[in-house]
Amino acid sequence: GAGVSQTPSNKVTEKGKYVELRCDPISGHTALYWYRQSLGQGPEFLIYFQGTGAADDSGLPNDRFFAVRPEGSVSTLKIQRTERGDSAVYLCASSSPPAGSNEQFFGPGTRLTVL
Amino acid sequence: TQLLEQSPQFLSIQEGENLTVYCNSSSVFSSLQWYRQEPGEGPVLLVTVVTGGEVKKLKRLTFQFGDARKDSSLHITAAQTGDTGLYLCAGDSGGGADGLTFGKGTHLIIQP
Numbered sequence A: 001g002a003g004v005s006q007t008p009s010n011k012v013t014e015k016g017k018y019v020e021l022r023c024d025p026i027s028g029h030t031a032l033y034w035y036r037q038s039l040g041q042g043p044e045f046l047i048y049f050q051g052t053g054a055a056d057d058s059g060l061p062n063d064r065f066f067a068v069r070p071e072g073s074v075s076t077l078k079i080q081r082t083e084r085g086d087s088a089v090y091l092c093a094s095s096s097p098p099a100g101s102n103e104q105f106f107g108p109g110t111r112l113t114v115l
Numbered sequence B: 001t002q003l004l005e006q007s008p009q010f011l012s013i014q015e016g017e018n019l020t021v022y023c024n025s026s027s028v029f030s031s032l033q034w035y036r037q038e039p040g041e042g043p044v045l046l047v048t049v050v051t052g053g054e055v056k057k058l059k060r061l062t063f064q065f066g067d068a069r070k071d072s073s074l075h076i077t078a079a080q081t082g083d084t085g086l087y088l089c090a091g092d093s094g095g096g097a098d099g100l101t102f103g104k105g106t107h108l109i110i111q112p
Helices: none
Strands: A003-006 A008-012 A018-023 A031-037 A044-048 A053-057 A065-068 A075-079 A087-093 A108-115 B004-005 B008-013 B019-024 B032-036 B046-050 B055-058 B061-065 B070-074 B083-093 B105-109
Touching: A003 A087, A003 B008, A008 A018, A031 A075, A044 A065, A044 A075, A075 A087, B004 B083, B008 B019, B019 B105, B032 B070, B046 B055, B046 B061, B070 B083
Parallel strands: A008 A108, B008 B105
Antiparallel strands: A003 A018, A018 A075, A031 A044, A031 A087, A044 A053, A065 A075, A087 A108, B004 B019, B019 B070, B032 B046, B032 B083, B055 B061, B061 B070, B083 B105
């Protein structure tokens, strides 16, 4: 389909390991967002890319979290030395500004479980 | 820090009833969006409201943006079992392509 895709859909890892989560946005969308959704909560903003650069990374919880978007399309969220508290659904969204109302289109998410 | 408070957190009603859920903040937003999320899926945009006092209708769903652009409501008429899901409001404070601030959501269950 033409929507936002995320891989893997599920990832189980052990505490201390490194993980990479991938997001493939809607073709032509220049803005890409990462959110984290813990159980029973709404999505929490992590980072926003405009093209290849991170326009706002104020939501990243600490320096174990890093994201890249080298060619302005696919993005990878990288988490080092994972902790049990990192367990959540990681959502990616894309949009095509100038949208005025900032309408974002979400992927299905990657469910990360840290044991 | 901008916060969006949604109420009620949980709501279970019978099919055919009407309901209203609320999204409130002390902050002004340039626009506010309502999403619906089903288990195992990402949020799906229902509507965006931009102008204070704006009312938008989507079939049996009516969305209103407060005059001061700090709060919003979603009213569902004659609820159906297919309306079951998590309803999220999200505010955009920047007026451009910024990260959204989400509420915790209202878990809605429509019983047959």
